[in-house]
Amino acid sequence: MGAYDFDHAVDIAWCPGCGNFRILESVKDALDELELDPANVVFVSGIGQAAKTPQYLNAHYFNGLHGRTLPPATAIKASNPELIVIAESGDGDMYGEGGNHFMHAIRRNPDITNIVHNNMVYALTKGQASPTTRQGFVTPVQVHGVTQEPFNPVAVAIALDASFVARAFAGDARQTTDLIKKAITHKGYALVDIFQPCVTYNKVNTYGWFKQNTYTLEESYDPTDREAAFRKATEPGKFPLGVLYIKEGKPTFEEGLSLYRQDARPLYQRTVDMEMLRGLVDSMRT
């Protein structure tokens, strides 16, 4: 039993065979292998099937609103930089409803890990198209098939010069675990977009399909070359798996906050400086 397992049975609301189970195991393995104390690990999620993940592991969590995973995650890290913060949710949550936050979280660069279960569908609401749904995919709403170009999260993240961008496939547990570990240990915003088969609402992008349509990046691949990374992220054909892009040395959001430069204490340990306040009021007398 790992540090993130419960000592009692958990009633999990996922379909048997769902890729979410694999991701849950990979996440727990990554945390255990990194020997991170659950008392310091905070999961932040939105709403969706993927967003239920934090319910099933023994850490802190903030299960907020659909699409609003990244703003609280950013603020939690900024309010207590000692915490390990993992923002984990679905493709609809992160790239659809929360698309604006996705962009700006990358720009802000908080030192958090952003895990996205990319099943190319809105599962919880029973199978409508998500931003990453492939063209032609038929749903109860997109009855003639999706016509729009799918959203490419890794390309967008590289375009925004994100500090860490990786892609995984839930079917490859070892690789997924390793990529999550790299993302957590990376300083700065780290995206891990994980292909996740949804066995109930996505009969097209199955385990087999993902296996056939992905490949692992070669050993020789240099993730610090942004142009090459962008080419990889956008090349037609099979999807590359692995660390696509790393931008080292980017200052994090928390590092940019002047208050921590003078005093590293998290916000909850601070009290009102009465003298400072008195001084401010008195400065308005003259």
Next chain:
Amino acid sequence: MSIVFSGQAGQGLQTLEALLTRMLKRSGYNVFSYSEFMSRIRGGNNSTQVRVSSRRVFSYTRRIDLFVPLHENAMERFHDRITQETVILGDRAFIEEQYLDGHHPVLEVPINEVAREKGGAVYANTVLLGILAGLFFVDSDLMHEEIRMILSGLGEDRLQKNLDASDEGYERSKKLLKPGQAAVSIERTAEVRDEVLTDGINAVGLGGLAGGCTFVSSYPMSPSTGVLVFFTKKAESSGVVVEQAEDEISAVNMAIGSWYAGGRALVTTSGGGYALMVEGLSLAGCIESPLVIHLGQRPGPATGLPTRTEQADLQFALYSGHGEFPRAILAPGTHEQGFSHTRHAFYLADKYQVPVFILTDQFFLERRYNVPDLDTSKVYDQRFIVQTRADYRRYALTENGVSPRGIPGFGEGRVRADSDEHDEDGFITEDFSTRTAMVNKRLKKLSGLQMEVFPPQLFGPEDYRNLVVCWGSSLHAVQEGLDMLGRDDTAILHYSQVYPLAEVTAEYLERAHKKIVVESNATAQFARLVRSETGIAFDGAILKYSGLPLMPEDVCEGLHEKLGKKESTHGRL
């Protein structure tokens, strides 16, 4: 005495306002100022009213005693406010023909010419400042000191030119009055010199610091932006995380995230921005997060009048958010309350784990006057967070509905906050009896909030015949308006907390023969709230929603009409 400067955007009215009010206050005059301005960066016509008095002054009046036009057409919007008693001071070129008929007192000063002699038209405002300093017998050293302070960024050369320009104005003021003609005779008070000169922005901002605010996330929107800027300026020295979010949705979700992790967060916004925050309000309600929302009202709907004032978002603040959960709404009337109530908002939010509003408006935030003090001795520093034990349950059911609030990283327990309905541990549940228990738990907190309500304040006779009810920033205009009317059978009841509604409300209202509500909105929103809570209806309403602040004259005329003749039977013999 009421002075109005009428200029264009970009003409430096704000600097003039700051310089003049500081200088006059430090000379011992009570001051008040408010600028009404258009939503544009250049041109148009804006005006600043500065009131100078031996008594405290707090409201914006229709009356103008001294009018200073600073550009062509500067008088156009003021025809109805300039009377034959209004002294017009300034460049002849800016004074309309009709006012040069001999029936209007005019003090001609070639301000622009003098300014050009002193180095350029940009010095016109300091020439004018010098003239006013002279008329108000301000010590010229004090005038220099203020100019040096406020214009310190200009560089030595331009600073010196400003000082020279002000000296020239000061000299000219001596020659303005004919022998025997009285200059300004307003009594000065030594104590006023050292009082605190503040606008609502600083009052709210300082109150936030006193309340232990450590996190501010917002998106700019007039008139709430000043509070964001306040915290940005103070971030370094006072340890506050300040972030301009990508939108208001992000801002409110960040603030809630910060509370979850031990921060004490505030968002500052206006109606349109708050509309985007509404889902966050409901989130705070469900996960039982404290949240402090400064909502600076401006006229809507939609973009409305971006730079004007109104009190029309009360019902919005009250009823926004899906689902049922408690909240508190504070509406400071004075700058002292702007300070104390913002501090109090952090206490209430933290103690009851609910969203608390500070409902102000553009007039409240921008008006400036001197107050004896902002009481910093009562810094609110109580923390309601607990160190968790291994068996910690975030939503433990308790007597009063409040569960001890733990935060991650402080103790051994797990802190689970969930926007889905949850059990005591914070796990998602669809169990109907748990659901019912959780709704009851959350709503129970309203009783606690009710016990800590700021009661309304009564001004005037206890045995009133008529009662004038107002809330938030309308207080001073109502007080001055009733003073003008001079009725001693009428009292004022002011609410600085509008929700939960104080339980004494019915008692006050039942004692009145006539009940009049005064509000800056079109539909008497507070009156509706009172009626829904007490069943009592008002006999009349004085409502203003032009975008300009409520003025004492509005109240005086409105009450005159609504109250009719004073009943001679009213016995206080």
